[in-house]
Amino acid sequence: MSERIPGQVVAAHGRQYMVELAGGETLLCFPRGKKSDIACGDRVEISRPAKDQGAIEAITPRSSLLYRSNEYRQKLIAANVSQVLIVVATEPGFSFELVCRTLVATQDQGVAARIILNKCDLADKIAPARQALAPFVALGVPVLELSALHGAEALRPLLAGHTSLLVGQSGMGKSTLVNALIPEARAATREISEALDSGKHTTTHARLYHLDPAKPEAGDLIDSPGLQDFGLQHLSRSDIEHAFAELAPHLGQCRFRDCRHDREPDCALRSALEAGQIDPRRWAVFRTLYQGASS
Ligand SMILES: Nc1nc2c(ncn2[C@@H]2O[C@H](COP(=O)(O)OP(=O)(O)OP(=O)(O)O)[C@@H](O)[C@H]2O)c(=O)[nH]1
Numbered sequence: 001m002s003e004r005i006p007g008q009v010v011a012a013h014g015r016q017y018m019v020e021l022a023g024g025e026t027l028l029c030f031p032r033g034k035k036s037d038i039a040c041g042d043r044v045e046i047s048r049p050a051k052d053q054g055a056i057e058a059i060t061p062r063s064s065l066l067y068r069s070n071e072y073r074q075k076l077i078a079a080n081v082s083q084v085l086i087v088v089a090t091e092p093g094f095s096f097e098l099v100c101r102t103l104v105a106t107q108d109q110g111v112a113a114r115i116i117l118n119k120c121d122l123a124d125k126i127a128p129a130r131q132a133l134a135p136f137v138a139l140g141v142p143v144l145e146l147s148a149l150h151g152a153e154a155l156r157p158l159l160a161g162h163t164s165l166l167v168g169q170s171g172m173g174k175s176t177l178v179n180a181l182i183p184e185a186r187a188a189t190r191e192i193s194e195a196l197d198s199g200k201h202t203t204t205h206a207r208l209y210h211l212d213p214a215k216p217e218a219g220d221l222i223d224s225p226g227l228q229d230f231g232l233q234h235l236s237r238s239d240i241e242h243a244f245a246e247l248a249p250h251l252g253q254c255r256f257r258d259c260r261h262d263r264e265p266d267c268a269l270r271s272a273l274e275a276g277q278i279d280p281r282r283w284a285v286f287r288t289l290y291q292g293a294s295s
C-alpha cells in the first residue's frame with residue numbers, strides 16, 4: 001500500500017479536486033471509487049500514484065458541512081466552515097427567503113452567520129436595505145455595511161481565526177469582495193480553472209483562499225458560486241422548527257403534541273405570531289419550509 005498523505009481540498013469542481021499538501025504544494029486529485037461526496041474545505045488523506053496526480057482515499061470527519069438538496073440530489077457547498085458570510089447588496093434587491101434558508105442551514109450545522117450589506121456607497125439605497133434586514137438584526141445576526149468597490153478592510157478582523165464561507169446571489173458583489181480581500185485571487189482562480197477544466201471556462205467551483213499564507217491565524221475564505229436557490233430537503237420538520245431561533249420559546253407549548261402549527265386550536269407558535277412576537281416574513285418562510293419537509 002502506498003503512503004497516505006494529509007491535505008485539504010482547496011478547490012472542488014465535479015469529480016476533480018485540488019488538494020493542498022503540507023508546505024503549500026497543490027495537487028490535482030480524483031476520488032477513489034465512484035462516489036464523490038467531497039467538498040471544498042474537506043481534510044483528506046491522499047495517495048500519490050503519480051507525481052502530478054493524487055487519489056483521495058479518505059475524508060477526515062468534518063466539523064460542519066453546508067449543502068443544498070432537493071428530492072433528487074444533494075450539492076455540497078463547503079466543509080469545516082466556522083462562519084458563513086451572507087452577502088447581500090443595497091442594489092439589486094436580494095431574496096429575503098434565500099437569506100432565511102441560508103440561516104437555517106447555518107443554524108442546523110451550528111455555524112455562526114453574519115450578513116454583509118455591500119454597495120453602501122449607493123447612499124439612497126441604504127435605508128430600504130436596512131429595513132429589509134431588520135428581522136435578521138432582531139434575531140441577533142450581525143450586519144456589516146461596506147462597499148467592496150472601495151475596500152473591505154472592515155471585514156478582515158472578523159475573518160481572523162475562522163474558515164469563512166461567502167455565499168450570496170449573483171450580482172451582490174461577492175467577486176468584488178474576494179478581490180478586495182485577496183488581490184491575487186483572480187490569478188489563483190485562473191490557474192486553478194486551467195488545471196481543473198483544461199481550458200473550458202466554467203466558474204462553478206468553490207475555492208478556498210488563505211487570507212495571509214504566512215499567517216494561518218488570519219483565517220481562510222471559501223468563495224462559492226452564486227446561489228439561486230437553497231433547497232433544504234434533507235431537513236426534517238423538527239430540524240426546521242429548531243433552526244428558527246425565534247420559535248424556541250414557544251416550541252412544545254402547543255395544545256397538541258403533534259401540532260402542525262397550521263389551523264390547530266391553541267397553537268403557541270400562531271399565538272406568538274398574532275401577538276407580534278414573530279416577524280410575519282420569517283413566519284411565511286418557516287411555513288414554506290415546514291410544509292415541504294419530509295417528516
Ligand atoms: N456601487 C457598487 N457596485 C459594486 C460594489 N461591489 C460590486 N459592485 C458591482 O456589482 C456588480 C456585480 O459584482 P460582482 O462582484 O461581479 O458580483 P458577484 O456577486 O460576484 O456576481 P457573480 O459573479 O454573478 O456571482 C459589478 O458591476 C460590480 O462592479 C460596491 O461596493 N458598490
Ligand SMILES: [Zn+2]
Pocket residue numbers: 254259260261262264266267268269270
Ligand atoms: Zn402549533
